[in-house]
Amino acid sequence: MRIALLLTLCLLALSGCAGRQAPPAGPAPAPLPPAGTLLDSSGRPIDEAEFTALAAKADVILLGETHDSACDHEQQARLLRLMSGPWATTQAPAVGLEMVPYTGQEALTRFNRGETSLADLPQALDWEEVWGYPFDLYEPVFAAARELDLPVYGLNAPHSVVRAVAHKGLSGLSPEERALLPQKIIAPEQAQLDELREVFSMHGAMRGAGGTDDDAAMKKAMEARFNRFAEAQSVWDTTMAKEALSVHAATGRPVAVIAGGGHVENGWGIAHRLHVLAPEVRVLLVMPWRGDGAIPSGYADVLYVCPLVHRFRLGMTLRQEGGRVVVQEVAPDSLAARAGLTVGDVVTRAGDEPVSGMGDLHAAGFAAVRDRKPLRLTVERGGKSVPVSIDLPPMGRP
Template sequence: MIRAFPFIVLASAASGQDLPRADIYVLGEIHDNAAHHVVQADLVARIDPTAVVFEQLTDEQADRITPDTPRDADTLGVLLDWAESGWPDISLYAPIMAAGGAVIRGAEGAPGDLSAYGLDQPLADDEQARREALQAAVHCDALPPDMLPEFVARQRARDAQFAARTLEAFDTFGPPVVLITGNGHARTDWGVPAAIARVRPEVSVFALIQGEGGETPPGDMTLQAEPEPRPDPCDAFR
């Protein structure tokens, strides 16, 4: 079903684009790009969601954040045991958690019942091949070929889990809800938006992809930022 929405004007950080109203906003990122998190925080403030779901949190962690919890980096870093999480510095994510004062929920943790997402059904051959090629590339072509199907299956399961957790927040708190996640989960062809469309086609989803000037996954809107200086992650495999 085609749905028409009024528009929200984005901040200059989002290049003056317009963002349509939707039930769920999936805001993608490259995890260590600070500019991407600035955009996410700005959009969360403007969308004013009822809840923000984070790929980086379990519900147990999210439950530690009460309405009275100060949402500064120092407080959240200790409260969430962030230093042990393996994610980039909490200073990148704290402004998103502080924007708008929404309920914070987690997308990680026990997956729950994902039977509605068709994870037991094989993908079309061409999609399976594309997904395996992507997994090989992001793992620096270091994975044995016979492991690639398992990595594809894991990604499918995470997309379904993130979709389920986001829909749970949507059903509990009402729209709009924001999901903060990596671009690989935000992509519209087979990521979280596609998983939501499979089980709840009446729920409108808008997906933002944020890149660093190169090729990006498909999304409803793509924004580019300067790349972060970082070592080549494939050096460890050479």
């Protein structure tokens, strides 16, 4: 579950990397149910009517995602339709977006009024600059909102301000920057803070931050960086919670929030801030499920099944399924193609470590970049183990 939190760290650091996911403990997980299967918190399959009944009891429905997963966004759009369809017993939701700051609402308001087409929306939002992930991944969500006449709202703090917090802390903001944030930034619960610290430490180790464990100055610098990172995470979550409550009050609708899983899982991120700001608010946590082991207690109220697919900058697209990582696509003339990687290869080792999930590959990739060495993989192909060595460009990222 750390993959979503580490992705947030990478976004704040402007590194564009994906996160690490802890490998499943014990026996290999059972085959993943079909994409779109809905599960309750225990892993029991539920039908669409059950989901709709659960959503009808909530004021805020947090729909978590991995940002570059097309399957996740298709399922989010499907859930919006369920909450707006014949089984719905409450008013159809408004849609709140992590991807768009509340300062960009004017463009969304024109979209809500039908004045801006879906085709013109990316330019109106300056999507590539504001968010960066391809708009076509999110198009199903916007298309569903347009089809169902669901008003869409930006919830996030301006990204430039969040990045400023990550680089210089809340105390380093200019008065103009600070005025764009909630007056009170709600700190993480201890459990989230512990998780953030573990993820931050792992990220630093993978990047090879320099210095030694005995270097007092380095320790002090890393602690200051962590504190800024935690502040930035809190700014993100507090602002989105505050804005979601404002949308709920202004529209009288439940609010379906589209946000990265790190802001949703375990109720630590947005949900914690919602309950501090409005203790009576009813929240439903919805997360994607990849089939990686048992569902942790408290992780989410509802899960939708989507295999994890990630496109690496080395030119390979990998799919995680049932504790295996399979090559789904190799871009022609890419670094991966030139190294001999082929569709259908099963990645079994990265460096000297076994591979059971995407996170293992990211860790190996960071280590290779740090050590300025090729990324060494072992793949299973036609019943044989085949070594593959992918050269990395200077300062490249996996």
